[in-house]
Amino acid sequence: MKFKKFLRVLLHVVFWTFTAGIAALAALIFIYGNDLPDYRKLATYAPPVATRLYAADGSLLIEYAEERRVFIDYDDMPAQLVNAFIAAEDQNFWTHPGIDVQGIIRAVVNNGARMLGFNTNFSGASTITQQVAKNFFLTSERSLSRKIKEAILALRLERTFSKKHIMTLYLNEIFLGARAYGVGSAALMYFNKPVSELSLAECAFLASLPKAPNDRARAVERRNYVLRRMLEEGYITRDEMDAASAEELNINSGFTEQMDAAFQYFAEDVRRQLLNKLGRDVLYNQGLYIKTTIDPKLQRAAADALNRELDAYNAGRTDKLQGAIIAMNPHTGRVLAMTGGRSFRESSFNRATQAYRQIGSTIKPFVYLAALERGYSPEHLLLDAPIVGIRENNMIWKPENYDKKFLGDIPLRLSLETSRNVTTVRLAQEIGPENAIEMAQRFGVYPAELKNVNVSMALGAGETTLEKLVSGYAAFINGGHVIKPQLVDYIQDRYGRTIDGAENTIVTWQDDLLPPEQNTDAEPLVDAQSLYQLVSILQGAVERGTGRQARVEGHTIAGKTGTTNEVKDVWFIGFSKNMIAGVYLGYDTPKPLGNGAGSHMAARVFAEFMKTALENETNQPFPVPDGLTFVRVNRRSGAAASSDPDGTIITEAFKVGQKPNPAPNSKSAESGPVVGGVF
Numbered sequence: 001m002k003f004k005k006f007l008r009v010l011l012h013v014v015f016w017t018f019t020a021g022i023a024a025l026a027a028l029i030f031i032y033g034n035d036l037p038d039y040r041k042l043a044t045y046a047p048p049v050a051t052r053l054y055a056a057d058g059s060l061l062i063e064y065a066e067e068r069r070v071f072i073d074y075d076d077m078p079a080q081l082v083n084a085f086i087a088a089e090d091q092n093f094w095t096h097p098g099i100d101v102q103g104i105i106r107a108v109v110n111n112g113a114r115m116l117g118f119n120t121n122f123s124g125a126s127t128i129t130q131q132v133a134k135n136f137f138l139t140s141e142r143s144l145s146r147k148i149k150e151a152i153l154a155l156r157l158e159r160t161f162s163k164k165h166i167m168t169l170y171l172n173e174i175f176l177g178a179r180a181y182g183v184g185s186a187a188l189m190y191f192n193k194p195v196s197e198l199s200l201a202e203c204a205f206l207a208s209l210p211k212a213p214n215d216r217a218r219a220v221e222r223r224n225y226v227l228r229r230m231l232e233e234g235y236i237t238r239d240e241m242d243a244a245s246a247e248e249l250n251i252n253s254g255f256t257e258q259m260d261a262a263f264q265y266f267a268e269d270v271r272r273q274l275l276n277k278l279g280r281d282v283l284y285n286q287g288l289y290i291k292t293t294i295d296p297k298l299q300r301a302a303a304d305a306l307n308r309e310l311d312a313y314n315a316g317r318t319d320k321l322q323g324a325i326i327a328m329n330p331h332t333g334r335v336l337a338m339t340g341g342r343s344f345r346e347s348s349f350n351r352a353t354q355a356y357r358q359i360g361s362t363i364k365p366f367v368y369l370a371a372l373e374r375g376y377s378p379e380h381l382l383l384d385a386p387i388v389g390i391r392e393n394n395m396i397w398k399p400e401n402y403d404k405k406f407l408g409d410i411p412l413r414l415s416l417e418t419s420r421n422v423t424t425v426r427l428a429q430e431i432g433p434e435n436a437i438e439m440a441q442r443f444g445v446y447p448a449e450l451k452n453v454n455v456s457m458a459l460g461a462g463e464t465t466l467e468k469l470v471s472g473y474a475a476f477i478n479g480g481h482v483i484k485p486q487l488v489d490y491i492q493d494r495y496g497r498t499i500d501g502a503e504n505t506i507v508t509w510q511d512d513l514l515p516p517e518q519n520t521d522a523e524p525l526v527d528a529q530s531l532y533q534l535v536s537i538l539q540g541a542v543e544r545g546t547g548r549q550a551r552v553e554g555h556t557i558a559g560k561t562g563t564t565n566e567v568k569d570v571w572f573i574g575f576s577k578n579m580i581a582g583v584y585l586g587y588d589t590p591k592p593l594g595n596g597a598g599s600h601m602a603a604r605v606f607a608e609f610m611k612t613a614l615e616n617e618t619n620q621p622f623p624v625p626d627g628l629t630f631v632r633v634n635r636r637s638g639a640a641a642s643s644d645p646d647g648t649i650i651t652e653a654f655k656v657g658q659k660p661n662p663a664p665n666s667k668s669a670e671s672g673p674v675v676g677g678v679f
Contacts, residue, residue, distance in 0.1 A: 049287025070184030074168040084207035087229035090128040098154035129154040177213030201247040262303035264344035287494035293334040301612035302337035324351035327581035330474035333483035360460035362562030366440040372530040377658040379411040379638030382423040399425045411638035417545035428458035443472035470582035480524025528625035549603035561599035566592040572602035577620040628653045
């Protein structure tokens with residue numbers, strides 16, 4: 001009878017304890033459950049994902065991210081990676097309803113024993129589901145109210161989502177050190193491989209990171225603990241555990257934040273452009289795939305050629321000469337190489353796109369093109385003789401040739417090939433300074449609203465960037481169309497949809513994912529015959545004029561040198577049929593380069609780069625438009641070779657109505673070779 005009475009009392013105690021527990025739980029849910037975040041939005045989980053920048057050949061250049069993360073779907077995760085995290089973090093994950101009662105009891109017992117001096121480990125009771133609730137919705141404060149909210153959210157998550165979905169949320173959101181969020185990013189950061197290629201030992205290492213993400217000292221010890229837990233849970237055999245425990249752990253031997261130094265100026269220009277177009281959140285958090293135009297082989301060749309010249313000049317000098325090089329396809333505008341200085345680490349200022357400098361004689365082709373457009377023949381005679389003085393802005397200046405010599409009457413071609421200053425001034429005066437400089441404005445080298453146009457600008461007193469100058473020259477060989485330099489071929493969002501970088505909208509792209517051709521339906525800036533005559537003259541400048549250092553054996557090259565007053569800045573802009581490149585050298589605070597320096601230095605950089613760029617290409621002469629007549633003439637006089645056969649004979653292109661000059665009265669002009677300046 002006493003036993004029955006005791007049993008009855010016990011049942012009452014259990015009943016009322018259970019009832020009180022249910023009432024307490026209901027009260028807690030009532031108090032804390034009505035002010036919790038909307039967990040249902042996790043049904044369409046789209047975490048911040050790193051944007052990745054790729055070269056034209058598909059190689060990775062750099063990542064842009066505030067939190068480095070690569071989203072991995074559950075079905076793409078190795079089973080042993082999932083098992084490793086379950087063994088390390090939540091052994092009852094597949095069976096508990098969000099909170100683990102057994103785990104709570106075990107934690108209470110273990111922690112109590114630890115406090116009483118027994119040799120047991122402290123342990124926690126948070127399930128993976130609770131960690132998801134905390135990571136997405138709550139803070140990390142240690143308080144009873146936060147733990148209650150965490151538990152309520154965990155129960156609701158389990159009631160709403162599948163276990164696989166919860167595991168997907170967890171493995172993509174958890175912080176694993178080294179700015180890596182989620183297992184996808186961590187696999188790349190620590191082992192330079194996707195999760196699908198992780199070994200058992202590497203899976204165990206990643207699963208050991210949540211407890212101490214930045215503790216490398218105990219990496220092997222913690223990895224081996226996870227392997228023992230996997231054995232205890234039956235996920236691996238003892239032989240597998242022993243083999244994985246013996247495996248050397250090569251951490252941080254793969255992917256790092258540092259990119260090849262040769263690409264840094266280009267990547268930074270891409271970042272600046274896209275940050276302005278897309279905004280910070282889209283660029284850094286939306287997992288974009290950005291396919292750029294850069295050609296790794298050409299980029300390294302450009303950086304090597306530039307740095308070789310700069311290092312040779314800077315040896316033994318305190319102040320370091322700077323420079324830039326940019327190369328692009330003149331028909332599409334795709335930038336294939338860009339370097340903006342000696343070292344991005346020393347200075348991120350991009351001298352290819354940001355440095356406005358006086359351009360010296362690289363302006364002259366636009367002045368001469370303005371004359372050719374007006375019907376001047378390439379053999380039109382210009383007087384190379386002293387000019388007393390020119391008044392501009394209340395000052396009088398006297399143009400001089402670099403060699404301090406005067407050659408008398410010389411053809412327009414010879415004047416440009418040898419970069420004569422005095423004859424260029426006379427030509428600018430003949431056609432009008434505004435007309436001469438308007439051509440440079442038309443080709444985008446100078447802004448349309450340019451003020452105070454004068455004759456000195458025909459010798460390069462105006463300022464622009466290397467990028468604008470190269471873009472302007474590109475129109476010489478693409479049919480007379482200004483092409484905007486392109487750094488990006490296409491951008492895809494995290495779902496593989498191509499977006500418009502300017503509008504951030506989904507667009508339809510070509511099936512082969514090549515950039516659409518530039519619009520060439522517009523009227524050309526200049527007629528094709530005038531453009532060809534100019535290109536032919538610039539080809540002569542490389543073959544026998546001031547640009548001889550830019551020659552590339554076996555290839556047709558055209559281009560123009562440029563040097564400013566006192567040799568403060570030196571330039572070379574040159575091109576083949578399908579490649580254009582420009583080089584600039586100068587100090588960031590302009591000052592003379594010194595004796596022996598000149599535009600031949602920039603031409604030498606160009607030639608070194610083009611040797612690599614054209615090494616697998618067959619020679620391609622510049623295309624000839626219809627309507628031109630070719631006649632052999634004397635280079636010095638412009639007369640037909642039949643009437644003036646002595647000296648250098650070249651082939652000249654004449655438009656309808658143009659013809660060689662009359663034969664000279666004497667051969668005194670042929671007494672020696674013509675040596676041009678480098679202005």
